[in-house]
Amino acid sequence: MRRLARLAPLAPLARIVPLLLFVAAWHLVGVAGLVDPAFLPPPGRVAVALVDLLRGGQIGDNIAVTLLRAFTGLALGATAGVWIGVMMARSEVFDAYAAPLVGATYSLPKSALVPLFILWFGIGSTTAICATFLACLLPVVVNTHHGVATTPKVLVWSAQAMGFSDREMLGRVFLMHALPDIMTGLRIALGFSFVLAISSEMIAANSGIGKLIFMYGENGTYDYMFAAITSVVAVAFSADRALLAVTHRILRWHDSAVPAADAA
Amino acid sequence: MRPAGTVSDAKIEIRGLSKSYSTGHGSLLAIDTVDLTLAEGEFVSIVGPSGCGKSTLLYVVGGFLSADGDVLVDGTPIRGPGTDRGIVFQDYALFPWLTVRRNILFGLERRDVPQAERDAVADRLIGVIGLKGFEHRYPRELSGGMRQRVAIARTMACDPAVLLLDEPFGALDAQTREMMQDELLRIWLDTRKTVLMITHDVSEAVYLSNRICIMSARPGRIVEEFSVDLDRTLPREELVVSEPFNRLRNAVWLSVRRQAVAAAHADPG
Numbered sequence: 074m075r076r077l078a079r080l081a082p083l084a085p086l087a088r089i090v091p092l093l094l095f096v097a098a099w100h101l102v103g104v105a106g107l108v109d110p111a112f113l114p115p116p117g118r119v120a121v122a123l124v125d126l127l128r129g130g131q132i133g134d135n136i137a138v139t140l141l142r143a144f145t146g147l148a149l150g151a152t153a154g155v156w157i158g159v160m161m162a163r164s165e166v167f168d169a170y171a172a173p174l175v176g177a178t179y180s181l182p183k184s185a186l187v188p189l190f191i192l193w194f195g196i197g198s199t200t201a202i203c204a205t206f207l208a209c210l211l212p213v214v215v216n217t218h219h220g221v222a223t224t225p226k227v228l229v230w231s232a233q234a235m236g237f238s239d240r241e242m243l244g245r246v247f248l249m250h251a252l253p254d255i256m257t258g259l260r261i262a263l264g265f266s267f268v269l270a271i272s273s274e275m276i277a278a279n280s281g282i283g284k285l286i287f288m289y290g291e292n293g294t295y296d297y298m299f300a301a302i303t304s305v306v307a308v309a310f311s312a313d314r315a316l317l318a319v320t321h322r323i324l325r326w327h328d329s330a331v332p333a334a335d336a337a
Numbered sequence: 338m339r340p341a342g343t344v345s346d347a348k349i350e351i352r353g354l355s356k357s358y359s360t361g362h363g364s365l366l367a368i369d370t371v372d373l374t375l376a377e378g379e380f381v382s383i384v385g386p387s388g389c390g391k392s393t394l395l396y397v398v399g400g401f402l403s404a405d406g407d408v409l410v411d412g413t414p415i416r417g418p419g420t421d422r423g424i425v426f427q428d429y430a431l432f433p434w435l436t437v438r439r440n441i442l443f444g445l446e447r448r449d450v451p452q453a454e455r456d457a458v459a460d461r462l463i464g465v466i467g468l469k470g471f472e473h474r475y476p477r478e479l480s481g482g483m484r485q486r487v488a489i490a491r492t493m494a495c496d497p498a499v500l501l502l503d504e505p506f507g508a509l510d511a512q513t514r515e516m517m518q519d520e521l522l523r524i525w526l527d528t529r530k531t532v533l534m535i536t537h538d539v540s541e542a543v544y545l546s547n548r549i550c551i552m553s554a555r556p557g558r559i560v561e562e563f564s565v566d567l568d569r570t571l572p573r574e575e576l577v578v579s580e581p582f583n584r585l586r587n588a589v590w591l592s593v594r595r596q597a598v599a600a601a602h603a604d605p606g
Contacts, residue, residue, distance in 0.1 A: 227430035230401045233418035235444035235495050245446075249434045326434045326475040 114296040123300035131285060132304045139281040140308070142198055143270035146205025147262055154210045154262070155255060158217025159247065163239070175214055183208040183265075187273045201273040201281070208269040209262035216258030220251025253327050256320040263316055267309045347412075348531040349375040349398065349499060354406035356393055367393045368404065369556035375499075378529040382542035383559075384589065385552030386597040391535045394557065395503050398533060399424050410499065420444075423497030427504040429484040431476040437487050438463065438472040444495035462490040466520070482513035486520070493524070502534040506541065518544055519573060526569065539590045543582060544573070551592045554600030561592050 096116050102108055103115035114122075126132045160167040161175075183204055190200040224247055232242050248255075274283025282305055289298035356368040367390040375381050383391045397404045400418040408415050410422065431440050438459050445455055463472055466486035476484055485505060492500065505521070506514040522545055525532060536542050542549045543565060551561040567582060576582050 225430070226401075227426045227428065228432065230396075230399065230418065230424065231426070231430045231432075231491075232443075233401065234399060234420070234422060234424045234492075234497075236420040236447055241447060245443075246432070249432070252434070326477065328433075328477055 111293075112295060114299055118296040119299040119303065122294075122296040123303055126297065126300050126304070132282070132301065135280060135282045135285045135301075136304060136308055138198075139267075139270050139274065139283060139305075142201040142274075142281065143205055143266040146202045146270065147209045147266040149202070150206045150209025150262060150266075151213050151259055153206075154213025154258065155217050155248075157210075158214045158251075158255075158258075159221055159243070161214070161218045162221035163243075163247070175211065178207075179211050179215065183269055184272050187277055190273070191277045196277050196279060198278070200277045201270050204273045205266050205269040208265040212261040212265065213255065213258040216254040216261075217251055220254030221247045224250040253324055253329060256316075256324065260313070260316055260320070263312060264309070267305070267312075271305065346377050347374045348377040348379070348410065349373075349533065350407070350409040350412075351394075351398065352407040352409070354394070354397060354404055354408065356390070356397060356402065356404035366556040368397075369558045370406070371557065371559055373550060373559060375531050375533060377531055379548065380525055380532040380534070380546045381548045381550065382534045382536055382546040383550045383552055384536055384539060384542050384593055385557065386554050386593065386600050387537060389552045389554050389596070389600075390557030391552050392503055394552075395424075395501050395533065395535050398422065399501050420495055421497055422499045422501055423492035423495055424501040424503065425485075425488050425492050425505045427507045429476070429481075429488045429508075431484055431487055431491070433476050436473045436475055437468055437479070440476070440487055441490045441494050443491060458494055462494055465493075465524070466490045480513075481509050482517060485509060485517060489521070489524070493528075498531060500530050500532045500534075502532060502536075504535050504537065507537070514538075514541070515573070521545065522569075537593075539593060540577070540586055543567075543586045543589060544577070549589055551589070551596065553596050554603065560596065563589055563592075 099113075100116050103110050103113060110118075123132075157171060157175075161171050162168070186207065187200065187204050190203045194200045194203065228246055228250065229242065232246050237245065270281070271283035271286070274281035275287040278284050282301055286298055286301045286305070289295070289301060351371055351373040354368060354371045355366065357364045357366045359365075371394060373381070383394065385391050393402065396402045398408050398415075399422055400408075400415050410419075415422075432443060435443065441462050442455055442459050445458065450458075459472075463469055466489065468483060468486060468490075471479065471483065476487070479487070485508075489505070502521075506517050509517060518541060525545070534542070534545065546565050548565060549563040550559045551563075552558065553560045563585060565585060567576060567579075567585075571579070
């Protein structure tokens with residue numbers, strides 16, 4: 074414990090070490106000639122391409138388009154997901170209709186539906202948003218349902234004994250109890266939103282970072298393709314960290330909360 | 338069988354109450370035709386072996402579970418939970434997302450109470466339970482004893498006429514439990530609410546109650562009643578070593594013991 078405590082101030086730096094080792098290994102593979110540098114451009118060339126794309130504004134513009142699609146799908150999916158999850162947990166009739174649909178579509182790869190959306194909505198944002206919406210919906214439904222359904226009886230009874238109706242308890246008891254689960258669902262959905270927005274852009278859009286990656290891949294300009302991928306990694310990672318920080322803040326009361334200094 | 342001095346109108350009447358659960362192996366009778374009347378201001382404990390359905394009885398009186406038979410409060414049959422009956426659970430049942438203060442004020446949220454009065458209620462109750470300085474802590478940051486004090490304060494804030502206590506101190510260590518019993522006794526002597534308490538702690542029942550009902554093992558039936566007529570003005574250390582206290586405690590203990598032994602013979606497993 075004491076050794077860990079002494080290392081604690083170095084922790085943020087220490088976390089970069091594996092990343093640096095990875096980049097070094099990547100570089101060495103190229104230098105040693107293990108892989109044709111045409112197919113695996115060394116990190117230096119990717120960095121140059123990245124700077125070029127950032128200067129030219131291609132990354133900024135396309136990431137903005139992708140984020141707009143991803144977050145629109147996420148917002149719609151999360152809103153509908155919470156609502157459906159609550160309804161499933163609180164209404165047996167609703168659950169009887171929704172549960173088979175959720176069960177059947179839960180493990181379906183939503184990208185398989187993109188060709189269908191192209192047929193209906195054509196090439197562009199609507200298709201990307203629909204795919205993202207569906208992908209984000211299910212993890213939020215399942216987690217919200219679990220959070221609401223596991224609300225301890227004694228909490229419900231306590232509120233009932235204080236005169237609260239089911240409707241009044243929805244926001245005060247059920248949704249609050251489900252909040253940690255909802256945030257878990259939201260984090261999974263956030264990951265899915267990038268996956269679906271980008272993969273549907275690859276086959277069904279004229280803009281977006283997915284389209285950019287696909288285009289450079291088709292052209293064989295792999296250093297630019299890698300640069301675009303790197304920018305996606307950075308943005309997705311930042312979004313996930315931001316969501317974690319928000320989660321940590323609104324779940325201060327929860328057992329999972331740890332003092333800020335210890336938070337990973 | 339009613340204790341002297343506290344007899345007045347019946348506050349709670351339980352008439353011919355039976356409760357059965359359906360299980361995978363058919364129907365299971367948890368409570369069998371219980372009749373019990375609590376006078377206004379009376380403190381009644383129900384003691385019995387574990388699994389005898391005593392908590393189930395309390396939940397039926399609370400209106401959380403339905404059962405056959407009648408439960409009347411002030412002569413009116415209950416229809417579900419109501420603000421006239423406040424409940425305190427063994428595992429506190431605090432809202433983990435609310436601070437101590439907001440937990441205590443939870444019940445006033447849906448009532449038309451001016452802010453100044455809310456603040457006064459919260460300040461008074463936080464003082465009563467000795468948690469000044471902890472108002473803005475969350476339940477997870479409190480000890481078991483502190484949580485239970487908050488749970489009692491939260492129920493008292495709604496000022497129910499009847500207090501239902503479900504093994505309220507069962508999860509506390511011995512020292513904390515005694516302190517909490519003294520606090521509850523003081524609150525009860527102050528407010529004279531009608532109390533129905535479930536416990537498996539015989540000394541606790543004798544120390545706090547006017548009357549003790551012994552419940553048999555499943556199906557739960559009230560098999561014996563004891564009136565408690567002890568001098569409440571005595572401090573605990575004198576009372577618990579006094580002859581009347583111990584005579585009654587032993588009698589209650591033997592009665593519960595008989596039920597537990599009978600249960601063990603009837604149900605080897």
